[in-house]
């Protein structure tokens with residue numbers, strides 16, 4: 370007999386491994402934080418394991434936990450507060466003033482908890498965040514049991530170019546030293562906001578620190594056409610060329626958005642191994658643009674999916690996001706074959722893991738990988754009849770169809786019940802803070 374902490378049985382498992390193996394009647398065993406067995410169910414296999422917890426959902430799709438490569442989780446507080454506006458008006462007259470007034474440690478903590486609850490309920494097990502007070506976001510993630518890439522944001526505030534770069538580099542070092550060994554679920558990352566808010570000197574200094582510690586360097590890039598023009602006017606180069614000239618592009622750089630790229634820039638990204646976080650719903654809602662990811666993928670560029678913050682999405686549901694990604698590219702290319710459901714699911718799982726440099730640990734259901742697993746209950750009118758599980762997830766399901774979420778071998782959602790969070794208390798605290806925002810806003 371082999372001891373297991375959790376065993377899982379279901380009707381089909383999309384492993385998302387290198388061969389994209391699909392297992393009918395799967396059986397999975399978890400010991401501690403890792404997967405120790407995955408294969409087809411049989412009586413003999415099941416009898417080998419003495420399990421503390423057996424999960425058996427007869428009509429279900431089992432898949433790796435989803436990976437959200439771009440969030441600003443406390444922005445849940447700005448969900449639906451300023452929609453349907455031109456981008457600059459939205460940002461300068463609504464989001465920035467709200468942030469100036471309401472962002473504090475308490476707001477960040479409760480917003481992060483609400484977002485974590487939302488992500489667990491919709492099947493996300495890893496998120497990569499960038500916001501103020503990242504310590505509070507880490508605390509929320511650790512309490513909930515989710516895996517987080519904790520991005521520390523940077524802006525150039527000082528006039529002195531060298532002093533600002535030096536100060537930011539010092540802060541970056543301190544931040545990584547502080548967070549790198551706190552928890553196996555927390556990975557620090559450095560997140561200079563964008564090339565229009567951080568000068569090249571600052572970007573370079575932060576990238577040097579990131580390389581010293583082999584840490585992920587993240588920045589928003591080429592989100593809008595206007596941004597490309599601003600950077601060209603300021604530095605005589607487009608955003609990708611600017612970062613390339615600073616030596617910033619490599620496989621530990623994650624560029625968020627990349628909506629406006631020319632052919633040569635796509636080549637630069639491919640040659641340098643740079644990773645891209647694609648945020649389709651955010652780009653569509655703000656009409657800022659849509660990254661040409663079918664082309665990026667063809668060139669071998671690693672692309673993960675992100676929801677972006679809730680002011681521009683307005684949710685953290687990666688299952689819905691996957692549908693939007695597929696629909697958007699089919700429409701703009703006027704080609705329904707340009708991307709299929711299986712490719713899109715790959716972006717939300719294994720490729721997402723690769724975008725964050727964690728492909729050895731997460732992103733697929735394989736022996737020795739971390740047990741980040743979700744289960745979709747297909748006993749639902751929306752999900753029947755079932756012919757093709759990839760299609761069902763991307764085109765028919767939404768986050769509410771996730772019934773079980775396991776991260777690092779720990780059950781965070783069971784029969785749609787959150788196991789690590791007191792949702793009623795979170796909702797109460799969120800409403801208390803939202804009341805003050807509402808008073809100001811309405």
Ligand SMILES: [Zn+2]
Nearest residue numbers: 589625677678
């Ligand atoms: Zn963003």
